[in-house]
Structure formats: structure tokens, C-alpha cells
Amino acid sequence: MTHFDYDFFVIGAGSGGVRAARTAAALGARTGIAEARFFGGTCVNVGCIPKKLYTYAAHVSHDIADSAAYGWQMDTPPVFNWSQLKQNKDKEISRLNGIYKNLLSSAKVDIHEGRARISGPNRVAIGDREVTAQHILVAVGGQSFMPPIPGIEHAMDSDDFFELTRQPKTVLIVGGGYIATELAGVFAGLGSDVTLAYRGPQLLNGFDQDIRSFFTEAIKTYTRLKLNTDIERIVESGAQKEAWFADGSRYAFDAVLYATGRVPATANLGLVDNGVTLSDMGAIIVDKNFETSSPGIYAVGDVIDRVTLTPVALAEGQALARRLFGGPEQKVSYDLIPAAVFSEPQIATVGMTEAEARACHKQIDVYRSRFRPLKHTLTGRDSFSLMKMLVDRESDRVVGIHMAGADAAEIMQGMAVALQAGATKAQFDQTIGIHPTAAEEFVTMRTPVDV
Numbered sequence: 001m002t003h004f005d006y007d008f009f010v011i012g013a014g015s016g017g018v019r020a021a022r023t024a025a026a027l028g029a030r031t032g033i034a035e036a037r038f039f040g041g042t043c044v045n046v047g048c049i050p051k052k053l054y055t056y057a058a059h060v061s062h063d064i065a066d067s068a069a070y071g072w073q074m075d076t077p078p079v080f081n082w083s084q085l086k087q088n089k090d091k092e093i094s095r096l097n098g099i100y101k102n103l104l105s106s107a108k109v110d111i112h113e114g115r116a117r118i119s120g121p122n123r124v125a126i127g128d129r130e131v132t133a134q135h136i137l138v139a140v141g142g143q144s145f146m147p148p149i150p151g152i153e154h155a156m157d158s159d160d161f162f163e164l165t166r167q168p169k170t171v172l173i174v175g176g177g178y179i180a181t182e183l184a185g186v187f188a189g190l191g192s193d194v195t196l197a198y199r200g201p202q203l204l205n206g207f208d209q210d211i212r213s214f215f216t217e218a219i220k221t222y223t224r225l226k227l228n229t230d231i232e233r234i235v236e237s238g239a240q241k242e243a244w245f246a247d248g249s250r251y252a253f254d255a256v257l258y259a260t261g262r263v264p265a266t267a268n269l270g271l272v273d274n275g276v277t278l279s280d281m282g283a284i285i286v287d288k289n290f291e292t293s294s295p296g297i298y299a300v301g302d303v304i305d306r307v308t309l310t311p312v313a314l315a316e317g318q319a320l321a322r323r324l325f326g327g328p329e330q331k332v333s334y335d336l337i338p339a340a341v342f343s344e345p346q347i348a349t350v351g352m353t354e355a356e357a358r359a360c361h362k363q364i365d366v367y368r369s370r371f372r373p374l375k376h377t378l379t380g381r382d383s384f385s386l387m388k389m390l391v392d393r394e395s396d397r398v399v400g401i402h403m404a405g406a407d408a409a410e411i412m413q414g415m416a417v418a419l420q421a422g423a424t425k426a427q428f429d430q431t432i433g434i435h436p437t438a439a440e441e442f443v444t445m446r447t448p449v450d451v
């Protein structure tokens with residue numbers, strides 16, 4: 001029998017890779033992992049976690065503004081210190097980095113720091129070292145995509161955002177998806193003047209239409225929104241960057257941030273040379289067991305570009321390691337994956353949009369509620385929430401739930417469990433609400449607004 005250095009070697013210590021490595025090692029596989037940049041990957045270092053910390057910071061400004069209505073008197077105007085926030089964030093992220101490394105070493109996974117590539121059948125090179133492995137997992141994630149317009153080098157991406165040591169007073173954000181809308185809320189909450197430019201007519205493509213319309217209006221209360229807009233060039237103008245818009249207008253900003261999608265990071269990994277087929281978009285093509293076209297090479301997470309969310313990468317990594325090394329069987333279900341945008345207001349969703357539901361079912365009952373949250377009855381803040389539920393009339397099953405408003409993400413997690421369990425509208429109706437909450441709205445929606 002051929003002897004390999006490892007049973008399992010993982011390239012990339014992000015969410016999917018770390019979970020796969022730990023699961024494999026716990027099942028007795030001799031496991032190694034290589035990481036070139038930072039342990040924990042995008043989510044921990046330049047994604048979900050630091051982003052959420054910045055959204056908390058942005059929210060403090062709302063609380064301060066709302067505090068007078070609740071009797072608090074601020075005698076001196078509060079001052080926000082960007083560099084203090086960044087330092088605190090950096091400290092926490094390096095603590096988490098350490099935790100990720102410890103998790104791996106205490107699971108007895110060998111750590112190789114450096115850039116790895118597949119160097120031949122069952123072979124991985126990390127710098128000038130080479131190891132052999134029976135199974136190789138590629139879990140290297142993705143990287144920002146920026147359209148190649150002249151002057152794009154003057155723009156930053158979301159990785160650069162987390163390195164900003166000074167707050168730009170004016171910022172242009174390009175894109176209309178997750179990152180653009182989330183960072184618009186962060187910058188605006190922290191006091192920057194934000195312009196958001198998006199090429200389409202409504203933000204958050206792919207989300208339910210009512211949510212998109214609601215959010216596109218809501219964001220106008222704190223950003224300058226330029227829709228149906230393209231940028232042709234970015235020119236440095238002193239300390240500022242000047243964006244030349246396709247309509248001929250030009251505006252200068254302290255910073256320009258592109259959030260125009262992410263692409264799989266499949267370059268320089270020796271993939272094609274070793275028989276791994278990539279899609280036209282550069283994603284690794286895998287079968288239902290996450291195996292590539294090259295037997296013994298697997299891929300999970302953003303690099304396969306199925307559903308580019310951390311919890312999905314975790315599930316994929318764990319399912320693969322269990323299958324390879326004899327753990328309990330686990331199927332990754334891509335149905336009913338809940339998602340949230342940590343924008344202002346927050347958006348969260350599970351199941352079908354109204355358009356999808358109408359395409360799939362004969363008759364859909366639509367329940368919708370728009371209201372001013374109790375908190376803002378005192379503050380008078382112009383802030384509303386929208387909740388929407390879609391029910392298949394024939395089976396009475398709830399097939400989609402959507403929300404824009406405070407705590408939407410926290411509320412949607414429980415809704416996702418209900419939908420996984422196949423909950424019917426009658427079961428939602430039987431459920432007693434928790435009063436006074438926004439979430440109780442979902443169990444008190446009595447009359448469809450649209451059928």
C-alpha cells in the first residue's frame with residue numbers, strides 16, 4: 001500500500017478548511033493544513049466578524065441620537081475615534097486568529113504556514129517543502145472582483161476597508177449587493193458622507209421585490225444614491241479620487257470602495273495542471289461529494305461558488321471529512337438557507353421570494369406588514385420595518401419569509417428552523433407571540449394582502 005505523509009491535506013485555513021481538517025483529525029485521519037495569509041480566512045479576518053463589529057460601532061451613533069427621547073442628556077457632543085475602533089478590532093481579530101490556530105493544533109492537525117499548490121498526483125508543495133497526501137482539499141475561498149476600468153487601482157476593496165487607519169470624510173461605494181449596502185450603513189453611521197453608485201435600478205438583486213423597494217427607499221435617508229450608474233474612470237486629484245460617471249458628471253471623494261462581487265481564488269494552485277476542471281467563472285467544479293474532476297482532490301466553500309456563505313462552507317467541509325473518514329453521514333441541503341444583510345436596516349430572508357413562489361405554486365397568499373418599531377414611537381426616527389410571509393395556498397406551507405428591520409437576522413434564524421420543519425401557516429397562527437416584540441408580527445399575520 002502506498003504510504004502518504006497525510007491521509008488528508010487541506011489548502012486554506014478558512015471556515016470550510018478548518019472545519020474539514022478538525023473533523024478529519026477527530027475521526028483519526030492524519031491531517032495537515034496550509035495557510036498563506038490568515039487563520040480563520042475571510043470571515044474571521046476581513047469579513048463577517050470585523051464587519052459586524054463595525055456595524056455595532058455605527059449603531060452606537062443611532063443610540064446616541066435616540067437617547068434624548070429616553071431622557072438622556074449628553075452635555076458634550078460625543079466624538080468618534082476611528083483609529084481606536086480599528087485598534088480594538090485588530091486586537092480582537094488577532095485573538096481569534098490565535099484561537100483558530102489553537103483549535104487546529106489541539107485537534108492534532110499539522111500546520112504549514114505558506115502558500116501551497118498541488119505539485120503532482122497526491123503532492124502538495126508549500127514553499128520549498130513537499131508533502132504527500134491521500135486526499136487533498138482545496139478550500140482557498142474567494143477574492144474581490146473589480147471591473148478593469150482605467151484608474152481602478154485608486155479604489156479599495158473590502159479587505160482594504162478593514163485596514164483604513166483614518167476615516168474618509170466622503171466616500172463613494174460602487175455596487176448594490178451585500179458588501180456595498182453593509183459598508184454604506186457603516187460609513188454613514190460613523191459619520192462619513194456616503195454616495196452609493198449601482199448599475200441597476202434597485203439594490204440587492206436576487207432578494208424579494210418588496211424588500212428591495214423598501215430598502216432602496218430606506219437607504220436614501222442616509223446615502224446619496226446614484227442608480228443606473230456606471231463609472232468609467234477614476235482619476236487621482238490631489239489627496240482625493242475623482243470618479244467620472246458615464247453620464248458625464250465627475251465628483252471627488254476621499255475614498256472609493258468597490259464591492260462588485262467576489263470570485264474564486266483559483267489562480268496559481270496547480271489545479272488545471274493536475275486535471276481539475278474549472279467553470280468559466282474560475283470556480284472549481286465538484287460533484288455531489290465535493291470531488292473534482294481529478295480523483296482524490298476535493299473542494300468546498302467559496303472556491304466552488306455555490307452558496308458563498310460561511311455556514312455553508314462549514315457544512316460542506318464537515319460533510320466531506322465525515323464521508324472520507326467514516327463519520328456519521330451528513331448531507332448538505334442547499335434548500336432553505338437563511339441569509340442576512342447587515343445593512344441599515346438589516347435584511348434577512350429564508351425560502352422563496354414572491355416571484356419564485358408564484359413560479360412554483362398555483363396560488364400564493366402574501367402577508368405583509370409595515371410598521372414603526374415601538375422604540376421609535378418615542379424617538380420619532382423615520383425608521384420602519386417590513387415583514388413578509390408567503391404561503392402556498394394548496395398545502396398551507398409557509399414557503400418564504402422576508403424582513404427588513406432591526407434584529408431581522410436574529411429573528412430569521414428561528415423562522416428558518418420552522419421552514420425546515422415544514423411549518424404551515426396554521427402552525428404559525430397557533431403559536432403564541434412574545435409581546436411586545438417585532439417577531440410576534442410573524443404569528444399574528446391574519447389577512448393576506450395579495451393572493
Ligand code: NDP
Nearest residue numbers: 147175176177178179180205259260261262308340341342
Ligand atoms: P454581491 O454579489 O452581493 O454584489 C455585487 C454587486 O456588484 C452587485 O450589485 C452587482 O450588480 C455589482 N456588480 C457586479 N459586477 C459589476 C460591474 N462590472 N460593474 C458594476 N457593478 C457590478 O457581492 P459582494 O461583493 O457584495 O459580496 C460578495 C459575496 O460575499 C456575497 O455574494 C455574499 O455571498 C458574501 N457576503 C455575505 C455577507 C453576509 O452574509 N451578510 C456579507 C458580505 C458578503 P448586479 O446585482 O447588477 O449583478
